[in-house]
Amino acid sequence: MSAKLQFAAQLEMIAKASYCGAPPSPSESEQLLLAAAGDEQLMATAQVILGHSWQHLSEHLKAQQAFLAGIQGFKAMQCKKEQTETLILLGFSHLLSHQPMLALDDWSEALKIARLLKNRKLCARIYMGIGQVYIGFGDHQAALGFNELALELARKLGSDHLKCEVLLNVASDAYRLKRFSYALQCLAEAEKLLQQSVINPIWSAEIIYYLGAVHAEQKQFAQAKIELETAFTLCDQNENMWGKAHALTALAEVLLVLNDVAAGERLQQALNLALQAGIKELQNRCHTGLIQWHIAQHHYELAMPSFNALLQNEERHTFKISAKHRQRILQLQTQSRMKLL
Known part of the structure; x- marks a missing residue:
């Protein structure tokens, strides 16, 4: 295996670990970015890793800059799946920094690409994101509905990793709604997955x-x-x-x-x-x-x-959802339910 292929494999492993909650420090990620110089796809992957590193420390603006650079790199290389995955990450970062409207814009764009790719796993992750926006609006029942939609899709796909992530979202919604038995049930199922197949x-x-x-x-x-x-x-x-x-x-x-x-x-x-x-x-x-x-x-x-x-x-200032974004949410909800029929 060539040195370039070895480095690409190393980056892929680090990117996976970063997504699973164990990113390198920002300084280590910046070293990876320097090492990737000259290869646009590898640089895009390194930018995503850097985004995870900053996000882990709640440095949202720096994370968003890195994720955006990754999106642009993947788009230039026509890597649509990776572009969509990074758009989802950017959306969550915008949500964490109290910018739900920007998050909806990110996820709307991501959903268009995910549907063109017929990638239902990515669609489920976007539904989770929309559920988080509803939490910001104080509508916990609607948030639960979107996350249950994502869980239904995750079960059909048979992805333990996705299922575990969605179960945690459903559990948090059930907790906010004081449906404690339901929350404990979801937590127990997620814990079992973490003991078996998910790290x-x-x-x-x-x-x-x-x-x-x-x-x-x-x-x-x-x-x-x-x-x-x-x-x-x-x-x-x-x-x-x-x-x-x-x-x-x-x-x-x-x-x-x-x-x-x-x-x-x-x-x-x-x-x-x-x-x-x-x-x-x-x-x-x-x-x-x-x-x-x-x-x-x-x-x-x-x-x-x-x-x-x-x-x-x-x-x-408390944000109010605009008519444009309210319509977008309703469209996403309708399209999502039709997708499962």
Whole structure:
């Protein structure tokens, strides 16, 4: 095998690991990009790896720049499947950076190509993305409907990896709708797949996080504390910013209920992570918890910064879905259901 073919095979393995939650550091990815110079397709693959590296650290703008460069490279080389896969990644990055309209644009374009390719796996991943947009709109029932559509497709395709990913999405929707038995059922099925055929450290930690979140809602606080501590440790070991922020916020809230002396410190640590990751929802939860903590300690003046922060966050601009994008969602939903008939 030539050196070029060996490098291409190496890049492919790294790209797969990156998608499964284990990307190299940004500096390592940039070295791969330098090594790929001169070959447009290899450079596009290296850009995707770089995008994963930045996304892993919640550096959304840098991730989007890398994914966009990858899309342009694949498009120039007529690699339509890879172009579509990267468009999906770009959409998720836009969603994570609170740009749902841009995400819908990305996925609409991706869906057109996926259907031309007759690639139902890519279509299912796009349906998951649209479900995430509905979460942003606060319509959790509609989000569940799209993710169940993706799960139905994943089961027909027989892809354990896709099935596991969709099961986690369905579980998170069921959790938000307080359908806890359904959430636990999906988590158990996903966990079984991770024990058998699927390897993804982020998903493994996410299962434990949602178990803890469900048990906290069911007031099984001692069990939830152990699970959320474990989820945070796993996310920390994997340097996953999103996972660390969510797990630590939920853990701090459980410690607050238990009147644990570490609650205040954990809430502040969680707030710092939420600020670093730019996750407003978690910031608000941490500020609310800190207010409760400081009042319980009779340190009323220490609660004032969190009061002020909550007021500022309430005044932030909330996006409204435009008529154009509402129509696009309805079209995607109708076309998606027709596809399964």
